[in-house]
Amino acid sequence: MVQPLLTMSLDSKIPSGPMAEKWTRHKRDSKLINPKNKRKYSVIVVGSGLAGSAAAASLSEMGYKVKCFCFQDSARRAHSIAAQGGxxxxxxxxxxxxxxxxxxxDTVKGGDFRAREANVHRLAEVSVNIIDQCVAQGVPFAREYGGGLANRSFGGAQVSRTFYARGQTGQQLxxxxxSALNKEIARGGVEMYSRTEMLDLIVVNGQTKGIVVRNLVTGKIDAHVADTVLLCTGGYGNVFFLSTNAMGCNVTATWRAHRKGAFFANPCYTQIHPTCIPVSGDYQSKLTLMSESLRNDGRVWVPKKAEDCGKNPADIPEADRDYYLERKYPSFGNLAPRDISSRAAKEACDDGRxxxxxxxxxxxxxxxxIRDFGRNTIAERYGNLFDMYERITGESAYERPMRIYPAVHYTMGGLWVDYNLMSNLPGLHVLGEANFSDHGANRLGASALMQGLADGYFVIPTTVANYLVTQKPGEVTLDNPEVKKAVADAEERTKKLLSVKGKRSVDSFHRELGLLVWDKCGMARTREGLQEAIDRIPALRExxxxxxxxxxxxxxxxxELEKAGRVADFMEFAELLCIDAQNREESCGGHFREEHQYPDGEAKRNDQDFSYVAAWEYSGNCSQPKLNKEPLTFEEVHLAVRSYK
Amino acid sequence: MALLNLHLKVWRQNGSQPGHFQDIEAPEIPDHASFLEMMDIVNERLIANGQDPIAFDHDCREGICGACSMTINGMPHGPERATTTCQLHMRKFRTGDTIWIEPFRARSFPVVKDLMVDRGAFDRIMQAGGFVSIRTGSAPEGNSIPIGKDVADAAMDAAACIGCGACVASCKNASAMLFVSAKVGQLNTLPQGQPERQRRTLGMVRQMDAEGFGNCTNQYECEAACPKEISVRWITKLNRDYAVAAVKDIVGAGRQQAGGEGGD
Incomplete structure (x- = not known):
């Protein structure tokens, strides 16, 4: 059942005024709720990663009644924990x-001019507050001898602005x-529900009023109602089956919200990271990222002749090696940008080499x-990465070149939100990787953590009141017929999954879907290939x-039941992903269409026709989504070819 | 790539009912597979035979989320030093091996199903003081608190804990001292943690005791089992911090009482 939509317009609600003053003005003009009344409002937060934990803690501190949900056994295990760089x-x-x-x-340019300027400016503004907040919490950032905070440089920038905690910045943040969440749980401001998975969104009279969840220990399905719902549920990279995402990462929360009326924006913007450990067999369950910093001292090559591929690399003479990045991009060489390096690796492998x-x-x-600087210097720089590589592959990168291949790493698309981080579906807020707003078609390194915390600590605490003041607190209760219906629907769906009793395992379907999507909608896409996927996905779903x-x-x-529910949603989402990729007749950032490239292989954007956010609406049939467009206008930044030469 | 033929003895348990070891043959396991991928293969075969797959916790599979929790041949996370179960690979085993696979065992970690345990006690310990009480928005400028590199590095050593519980599972007393000492130690080492140092130390240690974890008798199995190589020196520091906090608590309570009785 599709809920009738009250609002169909895509009003981004960007404040007026000069770019640098918009957020200040918006804070000044945003609604306030007095402390006594805040206690009457309840907020549901789904997900406990950077965005979810930060939002739940901050809103509870302000006085709202918060419930926070995660499918992991502890809030601390959300996948933000795996971010390495900074x-x-x-x-x-x-x-x-x-x-x-x-x-x-840098962020607008890095996103290949497909992000919303005003959101990005706000992100840059609050970035400085995030560091202060994290330091005060006791996050052990790297320090200089004088006691000041240390920085490192990262891709896509000419300044050093990345803060880090060894190679575990995501974990520490x-x-x-x-810890802030725990403080509020102890105080009674947040009720925490771990091992609890959201199965559906509850919409009553066009307003988002709650969620249906399944307790993953007892299996009980029930509803929770609140005055607003925040989805902080991460990205959809696992649609590809193999990715650097954690095994549990899934699209269910955002996809169920989409089916209830929330627009899904730019799903085709997916980021492929060039330096991951390759697939070694069909039993493989996930891919592991190796820090991109390795390309500072490593040279990328493949054999010139296909027949040399099986040889020990040490036996292949220099003359028979193709250092293809150095050959094709002499000025950048092995440090060519992520998307270029990824595609070049694919080309070499497609060529049979x-x-x-x-x-x-x-x-x-x-x-x-190693010859130039000595083994010890290389060990000092990358020792932990070499150790990890050896654990996984059984090979020593000191003795033998590493083998790498690109892998899906992050998804820039997500649910459409306005400047208040509210979806077109009133009362549904979307934070962090789950929304679409800040990274355009490509995310720069060290910006995912920034966005998750910006949304959770600093944006939503201001903007959520703009919606809440329009609502009477506690209006919808558990005995509401819509709530009961949503629970019954979720129970029915679970029963259906259990009653098929067919011959194939959930994983075998997920693997097949992932391979298809990776093949046709991965690093390089064509109209025909995408059509093939669009034709095949409904059959696989059936x-x-x-x-x-x-x-x-x-x-x-x-x-198995948990996985089945998630894969069922990936089966529907995958089609939208391919439809969006086919609709976007240009190449930009992580979306590369072979038909649209310059002779040197650079991505060819089409600003004339595609300078818009593609916000897809569920029509009741996932094969026929309806396209809504939010035009992107640029006041501060001049559109240009994204070049790092 | 070689294929291994393995004999598994896997702990099967449904909630609070008594558990047992099940013999499962695992032929033709690729030696490149990770331990959890071996479990995936075994589960696929169980499903194909209409049997119940083995439940186990796992998520990131890159050694950082702390979800995986298996005791392999009597060792939490298996035989390899500084390695979580998810990063252990089958090339460390030989064909014909018998592998015993059990959950992390401790009274405070009740079994949920098979190899899956409830480590909620760790969350409750953290809620008893594992934080700095600073509201969002009230933080001073980041560089206004200079922290020496050695202090920051030491705090980071403790902060590397992934909260997996291997320390508890490896300890004959099922003590949580390595976990608690690392968490207390991180914040008690940093200047930001000083105002609540005493409250934190007492709160977390008392919660640890209330959860039923055993006492530390300096066996140091925990350090050997820890996939992040957290040092037992943190336990020494916790004992020191706890002694100071406990004395201050008694003296402070006495003073408060005296003040209360005297009254102005």
Whole structure:
């Protein structure tokens, strides 16, 4: 059942005034709720990563009644924890000319001019507050000898503005947000529900009023109602089956919201990271990222001749090696941008010159650096990465070149939100990777953590009141017929999954879907390839519902049932992903259409026709979504070819 | 790539009912697979045979989320040093091996199903003081608190804990001292943590005791099992902090009482 929509317009609600004053003005003009009344309003937060934990803690501190949900066994295990590199902030501690404007500009350009300017500017503004907040919580950022905070540089910027905690910045920032969440749980401001998964959104009279959840230990399905719902549920990278995402990452929360009327924006913007450990067999469950910093000292190559691919790399003479990045991009060489490097690796492997199992890998060779700087220097720089590589592959990168291949890493698309982070569906707010707003078609390194915390700590605490003041607190209760219906629907769906009793496992369907989407809608896409995927996905979906087997019952812990629900939603979402990729007749950022490139292989944007956000509306049939457009206008930044030459 | 033929003895348990070991044959396991991928293969086969797959916690599969929690051949996270179960690979085993797979065992970690345990006690310990009480928006400028590199590095050593519970599972007393000492130690080392140092130390240690974790008798199995190599020196520091906090607590309580009785 599709809920009738009250509002169909895409009003981004961007405040008026000069770019640098919009957020200040918006804060001044936003509604306030007095402390006594705040206690009457309840907020549901789904997800406990950076955005979710930060939002839940901050809103509870302000006096709202908060319930927070996560499917993991503890809030601390959300996938934000796996981010390695760092977090950007325009502190200019290095005195190297950084500023809010420069961070804003770099992010808009990095996103290939497909992000909403006003949101990005706000992100750059609050970036400095995030660092202060995290330091005060006791996040052990790297320090200089004098006691000041240290910085490192990162891709897409000419200044050093990245703050970090060894190679575990995401972990430390998440533990900081988790500590703030714990403080509020102890105080009674937040009720925490772990091992609890959202199955559906509850919409009453066009307003978002709650969620349906399943307790993953007892299997019980029930509803929770509140005055607003915040989805902080991350990205959809696992539609590809193999990605660097955690196994549990899924699209269910945002997809169920989409089916209830929330627009899904720009799903085709997916980020492929060039340096991951390649697939080694069909049993593989996930891919592991190796820090991009390795490309500073490693040289990327494949054999010139396909027949050399099976040889020991040491036996292939220099003359028979193709250092293809150095050859094709002499000025950038091995440090070519992420999307370019990823596509070049694919081309070499498509050409039959890939190395390792399955021929989907290229060498990242440290022999020259070890010769020039010595093994110890290389070990100091990358020792932990070399150790990790050896644990996973059983090979020493000191003795033999690493094998790497690109992998899905992050998704820029997500539910459409306005400047208040509210979806077109009133009362539904979407934060962090789950929304679409800040990274355009490509996210720069160290910007995901920044956005999650910006949304959670600083944006939603201001903007949520703009919606809440329009609502009478506690208006919808558990005995509302819409609530009961949503629970009954979720129970019915669970029963259906259990009753198919077919022949194929959930994973076998997920793998097949992932391979198809990776093949046709991965690093390089064509109109024909996408059409093939669009034709094949509905058939696969039908087979899933007729031939999947989910053992066990619904009234106890059942991990296969959890996976089945998620894969069922990926089966629907995948089609929208391909439809969006086919609609966007241009190449930009993470979306590369082979038909649209310059002779040198650079992505060719089409600003004339595609300078818009594609916000897809559910029509009742997932094969026929309706396209709504939010035009992108640029006041501060001049549209230009994204070049790093 | 070689294929391994393995004999598994896997703990099966449904909630609070008694559990047992099930013998499962696992032929033709690729030695490149991770331990959890081996479990995936086994589960696929169980499902194909109409049997109940083995439940186990896992998520990131890159050694940082702390979800995976198996005791392999008697060792939490298995035989490899500084490695979580998800990063352990089958090439560390030989064909013909018998592998015993159990959950992390401790009274305070009740079994949910098979290899899946409830580590909620760790969350409750954290809620008892594992934070700095600073409201969002009230933080001073980041560089206004200079922190020496050695202090920041030491705090980071403690903060690297992934909260998996291997320390508890490896300890014959099921003590949580390594976990608690790392969490207390991180904040008690930093200047930001000083105002609540005493409250934090007492709160977290008392919650640890209330959860039923055992006492530390300096066996140091925890450090050996820890996938992040957290040092037992943090336990020494916690004991020191706790002694000071407990004395201050008694003296402070006495003073308060005296003040209350005297009254102005």
């Amino acid at each position: 977090i950007n902030a325009a502190k200019n501690y290095q005195n190297d000319g950084d500023s809010v404007h420069r961070l804003f500009y 998440l533990l900081g947000a988790y 890939g190395v390792g199992p399955g021929g989907r890998g290229v060498y990242l060779d440290f022999a020259e650096s 087979e899933f519902w007729n031939n999947v087997t989910v053992p066990g019952s619904g009234d106890a812990a059942n991990q």
